Amino acid sequence: MIKALIIYTQFFSRISINKEVDISYVRKGIPLLSLFGLLLGSITGLFYYLVQLVLPGILAWVLSFLFDVLLTGGFHLDGLADMADGLFSSRRKERMLEIMKDSRIGSNGVLALIFYYSVMLAAYPYLPEPRWFLVIALSMIGKAGLALQLYQMRYARAGGGSGQFFTGARFIDIVLAQLLPIGLLWYFFGNVGLLAYLLVFLGALGYRHFVYQKIDGHTGDTLGAFVEIAQMLMVLGLLL
Secondary structure, three states, X not given: OHHHHHHHHHHHOOOOOOOOOOOOHHHHOHXXXXXXXXXXXXXXXXXXXXXXXXXXXXXXXXXXXXXXXXXXXXXXXXHHHHHHHHHOOOOOHHHHHHHHHOOOOOHHHHHHHHHHHHHHHHHHHHOOOOHHHHHHHHHHHHHHHHHHOOOOOOEOOOOOOHHHHHXXXXXXXXXXXXXXXXXXXXXXXXXXXXXXXXXXXXXXXXHHHXXXXXXXXXXXXXXXXXXXXXXXXXXXXXOO
């Protein structure tokens, strides 16, 4: 358990832990993905809680997104931008994969990031309390959404990449990764929380179909992109 949390911290954040862990724990730790998201999100949630004591809630909400970028290096935001640039380029599969590997950001990537932040910021006044938990839940549901994409995952790149470390995920591990977000969303938000999770689940199915139609599998970028998409879907679900 500890080894999985350590390697996820090294992989998904800028928190420095000087300990070597076998890369196989990326896959072995899948049942703990949501727990890791909860722990990482708790840092940002604490930041939000402290800031909203002295500043208006909307400013604390905005600053929490900046804090999250500093904490994670914008790891999944980069995936969202790269996915949008590649999959919406109307090119062949091979060219889409090349575009996603390019470090430069294109117009589709910029629009995807603008849309993400627009949804998250516009939704704030209508979101239920407690909002400090919502900040925590964003990271948790993002990692749960990532786990959903791992079911019988095919890797799209012939040459390999970071996303391939998740291949071979067991169905039971993916299910276990969903229990924590389902339970906590129900505890804090009742049936609306369950509806929000259902929207994430259905979105995961639709997104997977879309990606596989385009490039016949996942890459690290397409996996990371759904982390952010899952967050948007949860927020929208809480507004229904």
